[in-house]
Amino acid sequence: MTDQHLKLAALRQDGWQLENIVKRLRAVRCEWLAQHGRSSEPDERELPSSKIMAEVVETLSGALFPMLLGPPDLRQESEDFYVGHTLDEALNSLLQQVCLELGHGLRPSLEIERQARRIVQDFALTLPELHRLLDDDVMAAFRGDPAARSVDEVLLCYPGIRAMIHHRIAHHLFRDGLPLLARITSELAHSATGIDIHPGAQIGRSFFIDHGTGVVIGETAVIGERVRIYQAVTLGAKRFEADEAGQLIKGQPRHPIVEDDVVIYAGATILGRITIGAGSSIGGNVWLTRSVPPGSNVTQANVQNQVGNAG
Amino acid sequence: MTDQHLKLAALRQDGWQLENIVKRLRAVRCEWLAQHGRSSEPDERELPSSKIMAEVVETLSGALFPMLLGPPDLRQESEDFYVGHTLDEALNSLLQQVCLELGHGLRPSLEIERQARRIVQDFALTLPELHRLLDDDVMAAFRGDPAARSVDEVLLCYPGIRAMIHHRIAHHLFRDGLPLLARITSELAHSATGIDIHPGAQIGRSFFIDHGTGVVIGETAVIGERVRIYQAVTLGAKRFEADEAGQLIKGQPRHPIVEDDVVIYAGATILGRITIGAGSSIGGNVWLTRSVPPGSNVTQANVQNQVGNAG
Amino acid sequence: MTDQHLKLAALRQDGWQLENIVKRLRAVRCEWLAQHGRSSEPDERELPSSKIMAEVVETLSGALFPMLLGPPDLRQESEDFYVGHTLDEALNSLLQQVCLELGHGLRPSLEIERQARRIVQDFALTLPELHRLLDDDVMAAFRGDPAARSVDEVLLCYPGIRAMIHHRIAHHLFRDGLPLLARITSELAHSATGIDIHPGAQIGRSFFIDHGTGVVIGETAVIGERVRIYQAVTLGAKRFEADEAGQLIKGQPRHPIVEDDVVIYAGATILGRITIGAGSSIGGNVWLTRSVPPGSNVTQANVQNQVGNAG
Amino acid sequence: MTDQHLKLAALRQDGWQLENIVKRLRAVRCEWLAQHGRSSEPDERELPSSKIMAEVVETLSGALFPMLLGPPDLRQESEDFYVGHTLDEALNSLLQQVCLELGHGLRPSLEIERQARRIVQDFALTLPELHRLLDDDVMAAFRGDPAARSVDEVLLCYPGIRAMIHHRIAHHLFRDGLPLLARITSELAHSATGIDIHPGAQIGRSFFIDHGTGVVIGETAVIGERVRIYQAVTLGAKRFEADEAGQLIKGQPRHPIVEDDVVIYAGATILGRITIGAGSSIGGNVWLTRSVPPGSNVTQANVQNQVGNAG
Amino acid sequence: MTDQHLKLAALRQDGWQLENIVKRLRAVRCEWLAQHGRSSEPDERELPSSKIMAEVVETLSGALFPMLLGPPDLRQESEDFYVGHTLDEALNSLLQQVCLELGHGLRPSLEIERQARRIVQDFALTLPELHRLLDDDVMAAFRGDPAARSVDEVLLCYPGIRAMIHHRIAHHLFRDGLPLLARITSELAHSATGIDIHPGAQIGRSFFIDHGTGVVIGETAVIGERVRIYQAVTLGAKRFEADEAGQLIKGQPRHPIVEDDVVIYAGATILGRITIGAGSSIGGNVWLTRSVPPGSNVTQANVQNQVGNAG
């Protein structure tokens, strides 16, 4: 055996020093816990699982739109059986996640299980209405995009619809006191579509996002009915002032109000608790931090002039 | 058993009211069908499956570039066997999806199966040429990005290449009368890369998209050879006028023509049926709605001046 | 049997002409190899696998943060066993990939295996420190986002954290001479989050990216501590000049230096080897190609004035 | 590189001679076809798949006994949904297999599909009765085995029950003209339990096989009600004579008739078209080739004496 | 559309009459429950799952013999991590099954969970001793079979060892008051090996079963140390008398006692509460229902003579 063989054999024997690394990783975790005032690691998982919520939402999507988002070989005769069976799976799985969020990982007490069951029962009962809301979103997309060939195509392909399925579920969870599950749900859509809607945002019927990549809609945004927005639109907080103030007061309304029938073109940035009046049209790449009255037609030129005046 | 136990037991017994919810969900689906003038739900699935198209495209990618996008343990000796075997799987699977799109979910008649077979046979025969097109795209990326270390790295990692594999397949399907399968294919790339190319867009050889997130290329865009674009570039329709006109006439050329050897930097927005002359360079964040002659070098300053003049 | 039946039967019998297509696809691959000066296809896979690196990174994430990113049913008692066991899997898998990159697909010689083992051993030993770096990033996100409710939520949901787990691993690999594995790793994060950080970028402690879609950070960017950036921010090379020069000299510093405690708002584009002085704030959509001193507060208006002056 | 390295490298380069072997394997297959008078291989699969029948039977078992053989987390509220949904899956899958058997692998003509649908519809409608038959088998096992603690245990654990679920399904298929699917079904049970019941065997209610390994029941056996048998019992054809006759006439009754309330102990071998009279008891290891009247109690000694006399 | 088409279309539309069948299946289940004095189906699963016990036993086998029955790529350095991690999984999974058996499907009360935890803790602590017992069985096989080449081969391949791993686990569960889990465990081995050992059977150290198919060992059998048996051996109850008595008194000792160092050859049938004295050898196919003193050498001839005398 050559010298080189021997050296390699020694290296192999060393392995990865797993004992050492595992011990040091535990030390780092304990340090972190100590910094956050916790004396020890929890006994079991404390928080919901992103992977399981992904399954819940996918199963719910299939149960809501069985012939389009359900399994490829579903037949009409067994549709209700499929819906009932998968709904049950999804709701039971959701129940566990709700217990985790409510109980902070403690084994669910009777009280927490009761609370969680009520929330999930309530959620289940609103599914038909949620279906109707999404039907309206689909119709809005079909009407709003000249390239859409059928409502089925919209439901099957449009990232904006995928984002809204997630958002309307996430928003319900958010309002029912489950901000973490809501956030996990909306991040799943964000990852898949590039559309980042905070689950707290209130969005009216018949909402349509085209293309969608880069859209950001903040927690306290309020959007009316029949609103249409394009890729890279931001409905954000006007952070400049906030930054100086140190810490923002949480939950404070700080994102735009967009009234009914507004269209906002690609790349527009709308910041702060301002109001875009009903029926307005906001041009592409516009930077807007002031309210505009109903029926406004804002383009980059307008804005730049305003900015120029202000400068 | 305590009072609290009893309440919880009652809640558990209630379950999710599945019968009720399933019935109401069916009612909502029927409402929707009635609104769209259909008397009943289809007997079987009517539309292609996004999940299956994802498998088709992934399998085709492996068959086209076996040593790079195929299975990790492929050996040269069995390469052709692998290619033939997986190609067959992909084409048979595609045949089913084509039947679904052509037949609108009806059981494929003999006529529809014949038509679908011809389309898939034709598609199969163009795969070698499609491979060559993609080879050119890979070379374009390698030449266009100073950070690229090898052509293999480009094929393995670059989201722009992933988007083009999807697009060149999707465009073929689109031209063969399968707009829905085409759209599903392009949305798969959109979700994975943030690059949204409409399958109708015509794109010449040696096309390179760097970074890519937020790129949008519209249905009637025409792109020449050796064009290079960066993230967040939009080649869109000039919607402002269209909005007033009510409904756009479908299929009308409404997106830019980009001639050979043009470079478009990040964030540039180019709207309407305008022409970017050959060899031009469009700067970052430029907002452009007018044609520019060959060899132009447009930067934000130019544009803002123009806009300023116009204001 | 009708005439139509006969025609269809003939079509079916034709099949896909697999022999023909497989042969032509091989010809195309050989052409390509010839163009790149290689006489024949390699005997076995030459390059690392993206799919396997995805597993490596996911397994490492679980090993680093077992209770949050590990399996849903992990218990504290078996945490270290889980960490040790999965770490071993991840490191062995990484070893194979490192051999592939170092050996360019040749069967690993003794020398290459020795080199690869050393790299992976070294990587393993830095995992605890890498954990600490990520803990600081989590704290930065928690402090930087008024909507964040707990550090656990940040780790579980924030795309910026997911991007940083990938980047801090990718950067380590990049510095250890594995640019391809590093690139694959960062593209995995890019696909999932829309955040595109080149593995070469140097990023200090407590870095926070909010929302993130469309962020691009270039290879030679240098970022200080406690920096915060928002969606669609670009730290890029100033390509305009470079384009004219033909080919950029590789590795040349060409991206911005961002000093400590800088905040860069959404959509800002910062190009070239300029320096953003410590504590500066760069407003949304700002286009910046010149250095600014510490404590600067740059907004769109400032920039437009500057541009106006320059125009 | 040493000499040994070179030799190994050469071996590696040789690979497996796949081209050669594949070609020769095809030649062997063609030879075989020619010997059987077929000019070419079929275009597609001609025969049912054992793997798919295994899924069909497992799914049916779950649909028949959802709380015991269904998924571990099934709840009563969704039981019917589960049953309907999985039944539909199983029946559709079975339909395909029936088409394959009836059509000998040809694409199913309209006639064949019609015939197959009728068979499967008929099968589906007899499932409730089949359930009742199996309930009786379970009760028979519970009563017949002093070690059985509950009917649930019997259904969950007893190989005899597993064999009967398969047999009662297989027998139905056999009588409906599907001997191949029937045989596949019974071989699945044979492999799992060591109990080999020909699907043609007619078995009355409340049948119980204990332990079961090595039991063989022939095609034309007829078994009454409340019969109980133990491991390694054979109800076979009396082959000695048959052997001399050359070829047996197919379908001819050649296996025993076992009347009601008979018990046959382990290892007994009963051969030929003889009748075991009602209420008889056949002792362990008995070798029996003559009919016995009702109420007989045959033990090894009896038999040996008989044999002795005959010797 | 031809007449034939229409008929088929009608058949297709009929579907499977799922509603009808599901309803009738429910009726059959309710009938059954009524017959057994239960007023309604349970709310949730009442009984352990065979599929889950199969995973538990396979995981335990890997944890006991990691380098042989564990994953193919296990390395020595991470062996303990693997053992700890998978043991935890197996024990938690077992805990759930134990709760199911103890609680008869009711949600586990605190008392039942406490009892279950104790049983599983106790089981876990005996694993090292169970390992030693199995080591002795392996040695016995190695010594007893001239064809065995190494102890590793024995552990890897011998069905007798597989049966004993299951039996020693099943016997522990049986003694701890879990007859159903014990029975499920032993049936798993029965299905895989054809060896049917009742979990109640007491088996001493260094036990070896060769070939094994058809072996049956009854509930109250008692087997000494260093016993060796071959395929198709039965240690059963002498049912002849029992049959006349109507119902056997449960748990009554009714199977043989086999003392130390006995060898029983293939096909021997030993029935009733008799004793095979230490060191005896029982020949192939022997039928034995009387005790034999230590050191006996019983062959078929002996037995037949005895029988002859008795006849």
Add this chain to the structure above:
Amino acid sequence: MTDQHLKLAALRQDGWQLENIVKRLRAVRCEWLAQHGRSSEPDERELPSSKIMAEVVETLSGALFPMLLGPPDLRQESEDFYVGHTLDEALNSLLQQVCLELGHGLRPSLEIERQARRIVQDFALTLPELHRLLDDDVMAAFRGDPAARSVDEVLLCYPGIRAMIHHRIAHHLFRDGLPLLARITSELAHSATGIDIHPGAQIGRSFFIDHGTGVVIGETAVIGERVRIYQAVTLGAKRFEADEAGQLIKGQPRHPIVEDDVVIYAGATILGRITIGAGSSIGGNVWLTRSVPPGSNVTQANVQNQVGNAG
């Protein structure tokens, strides 16, 4: 919190004492190694994996009989591609297992890899002949069983064929110096069919086993052409004398020679190095330990008379 809660909480906190158990299990493993004269556990897996051999054999079965044992949706056009591709997978996988057996778990030296490659290459080249052998076995089954309806049914369903596919592979491996892989292969068939053929047994063309459960064929058995046997037949060693001799001399011919055209009926036990002359027929349950001349017709009565004489 009640007292009962507290006790349970304490139990939960105790967990499973994993540290303790893992340590003790390691101690037991070390003890075992010490007893066998090995100073430490091996660094990596030393022995082949049963799970992987199962995949190898299943893949080979599909490659040999693609239209019957291959994937359900295989089409004739891609048959050779499928065969080549899966053959390559199977052979590479087999190569690894051969290296493990030859190298006793040491990293394969160049010499061992060379030897392993030669064995696998040789094995690959005999596959066409192996196919022919199996074709003859299929024909023998078809001719030998009046219940067989087609050769396809035989290949698809008959456990005897499944056993012979395994045996003919296992026997090849056995003769090539791989007794462990051979044994693993034959045990896979044993578990699935209850037929236990030692890989060393030499079996001529056109062999047929009907039913099969309980068949045992020993290592040095030699079987001629056109032999037919039934369930529970043993071709074993005459152990009675051997037992007294202490240890058998390994490899010594000790099992029967069965000449051409012999039929052996169910349950016959044939022991020792005796010869069953060509064309003989051995009746059911016969116990035979002496050679019989060609053309013999042995039944239980004959034998018992012989035994009687001897008694």
